[in-house]
Amino acid sequence: MEHTEPVSENAKPAVAADVYVAYPPKYLPAANNTNIWIKSIVSLALYLVLGYFIFPDVKILILITIVVLIHELGHFLAMKYFGYKDLGMFFIPLLGAYVSGTKKEISQRESAIILLAGPLPGIIIGLLLQIPIGHQPHAVFAGVSLQYISLLFVFLNIINLLPIYPLDGGQLLNRVFLNENETISRIFIIISIVVICWFVWKHNFPFLLIFPVMMVARMFGEKQQNRLEQKVECSGINTNIDYEELPDKDYWEIRKIVIEEIQLFKDITPGPPFEYSHKEEKIMNVIQNLMHRYLIQDVSVLGKLLIFIIWVLAAASPWLFKMNLSFFNQFLR
DSSP: OOOOOOOOTTOOOOOOSSOOOOOOOOOOOOOOHHHHHHHHHHHHHHHHHHHHHHOSOHHHHHHHHHHHHHHHHHHHHHHHHTTOEEEEEEEETTTEEEEEEEOSEEEHHHHHHHHHTTHHHHHHHHHHTHHHHHHOTTOEETTEEHHHHHHHHHHHHHHHTSSOTTSHHHHHIIIIISTTOHHHHHHHHHHHHHHHHHHHHHHTOGGGGHHHHHHHHHHHHHHHHHHHHHHHHHTTOOOSSOGGGSOHHHHHHHHHHHHHHOGGGTTSOOOSSOOOOTTHHHHHHHHHHHSOOEEEOOOOHHHHHHHHHHHHHHHHHHHHTTOOOGGGGGGOO
């Protein structure tokens, strides 16, 4: 007969110390280079269509588009040279364009080159056009005064050098000279908002109000971002890595926090079971933004002085080269 030990009433069934959880792979979207360029082309088409109804002369619209395109190509090529990923160029009707790209380690030196690579080529083109103008002041190209073309290249690019966020000059000031200090940067952005609103009121350019709206939205977004970063940090998950290196388990754990904190995702079940949502790409974008970005402060005091001199000389170039600035008067009334 088989012998059995008596079982105590207080005994509890054994539970495995570690319960295995199967985490699906983190969300990886399909390569989207084609989609980025489709969006870029569509944005350019919308820019031209809306501009056609705004500008009285199609030649001026095409000229402004060329100036903007050369400006953004400068940013694009510099970012490509320094290894930025997911590059795209997007046009905003009535406001211009911008180049987007991602990189984990942001260098002040590289940033200065990228930011100056936009306005400097246009200013140089405008100044070089003064050579034939000096020999023939009333020269015309494609039905447009060469003097007008020269001044437009210079004027639009000098505007971008103004130390107002989010213009190139404002970004240069914030990243290279203010080191993106959180408190100082926020004060600088608020001052930029006030300056733009004053300019809109003074010169009646209401469409420029989109910039203050975008900057206010960005500040609220950064506040939410900081809250998310603190929660993820408290969970012990390492975010000092690229998204591609993020373990699947950490992706789904961060995903829980994102769903809890952001109203847009409240209708999604965090799991388990762990399943992709129809909003998964948006969730992935939030998680990607939580991967820490580093600002490498690699510009010395002398380097900053050199950048400042280049910045000032470029902004002062019309006066240094004694250009006819009567064209500017219509914008300064």
